Amino acid sequence: MSEWLGSGAESQDGHTTQLADWDISRDAPYFGFEIPHAPAGLDPEWLRYYFATKLNGSLEDLDLNxxxxxxxxxxxxxxxxxxxxxxxxxxxxxxxxxxxxxxxxxxxxxxxxxxxxxxxxxxxxxxxxxxxxxxxxxxxxxxxxxxxxxxxxxxxxxxxxxxxxxxxxxxxxxxxxxxxxxxxxxxxxxxxxxxxxxxxxxxxxxxxxTPLTAKQPLQPYQHLMTRVEAKQIEALLAANQH
Structure with missing residues (x-):
């Protein structure tokens, strides 16, 4: 992040004072952010989908239930x-x-x-x-x-x-x-x-x-997406309280 801010891609005003090191001692399930030497975060596309189901072109606030x-x-x-x-x-x-x-x-x-x-x-x-x-x-x-x-x-x-x-x-x-x-x-x-x-x-x-064709066999099916478990959300909320 510091490298990106220093590259000129984004002004540093209002950002540098908010930067902090990752706390990798916490087993925190961040949405979509890979934390070095720590478990991967929750699938960010879960959140993308949820918010997309709420967006209708209006200026209404979005709530995360x-x-x-x-x-x-x-x-x-x-x-x-x-x-x-x-x-x-x-x-x-x-x-x-x-x-x-x-x-x-x-x-x-x-x-x-x-x-x-x-x-x-x-x-x-x-x-x-x-x-x-x-x-x-x-x-x-x-x-x-x-x-x-x-x-x-x-x-x-x-x-x-x-x-x-x-x-x-x-x-x-x-x-x-x-x-x-x-x-x-x-x-x-x-x-x-x-x-x-x-x-x-x-x-x-x-x-x-341009439909599928018999000339192009499908690859072996592999699991594409897991279900969201309530315990994952509970862990997310608990981590944010520390």
């Missing part, structure tokens, strides 16, 4: 979004060598998602990320309903249902790609992990009509 924070991150990001990949990627890897079914890329659910993307992008442009994310999570609900209805875990047990299984997993993972595109302005770090997993170039709004 930790109960709401835990519920929203765990429900939206883990339960609705990441869960799509975790429920279907394994079947695609084990049964289809990680390759999607190209003919599934025009499924009505995917058409619905692609149609929603320009509206989501427009809300970001108007600084209404709350509405953009609300629409995104509505689309995630539709994808999860599709998975629940298709029941890939049952299809995998029936040798006669290979094609429906392949289609279900392919549609779900292309939907996951599109949802990642919608979330990338808020969650760039998570989006980068998904891009590596899907084996695709960095996502941009113009990629809405």
């Amino acid at each position: 930790f109960d709401d924070f835990i519920l929203r991150v765990n429900s939206d990001l883990v339960g609705k979004y990441v869960n799509i990949a975790s429920r279907t990627a394994g079947f695609l890897a084990k049964r289809f060598d990680g390759c999607v079914l190209d003919s599934a890329m025009h499924h009505p659910l995917l058409v619905q998602l692609r149609t929603a993307l320009p509206t989501i992008a427009a809300h970001y442009e108007s600084r209404d990320s709350a509405r953009a994310l609300r629409i995104t999570m509505e689309q995630a609900d539709a994808v999860n309903l599709y998975i629940d209805t298709s029941k890939p875990w049952n299809l995998a047990k029936d040798p006669t249902q290979t094609t429906p299984l392949h289609e279900t997993c392919s549609v779900s993972l292309e939907a996951f790609r599109l949802l990642t595109l919608a979330l990338k302005p808020v969650l760039p770090g998570l989006a980068a992990k998904v891009e590596a997993f899907l084996g695709i170039e960095p996502l941009a709004w113009s990629h809405d009509s």
Whole structure:
């Protein structure tokens, strides 16, 4: 920080008197800051997402309600979004060598998602990320309903249902790609992990009509995001009292 302030990138007025050494004797879970020789902080994208769900272009103050924070991150990001990949990627890897079914890329659910993307992008442009994310999570609900209805875990047990299984997993993972595109302005770090997993170039709004293809197998699925635990927040609050 001292080097950055001294580089001319930022005026030192009002900053130098506030600088202090890291207290690395405390096991403090800082949001997103790596403390030398100490455990990593909480995932900063949790906080980015939470605040983005509150921003609507107005000048209203934002409150950080930790109960709401835990519920929203765990429900939206883990339960609705990441869960799509975790429920279907394994079947695609084990049964289809990680390759999607190209003919599934025009499924009505995917058409619905692609149609929603320009509206989501427009809300970001108007600084209404709350509405953009609300629409995104509505689309995630539709994808999860599709998975629940298709029941890939049952299809995998029936040798006669290979094609429906392949289609279900392919549609779900292309939907996951599109949802990642919608979330990338808020969650760039998570989006980068998904891009590596899907084996695709960095996502941009113009990629809405460039679906996954059987020519590019997916990489082995790895855990993308953990749930927020109440004890982590309790530790954060306790550390700030010292």
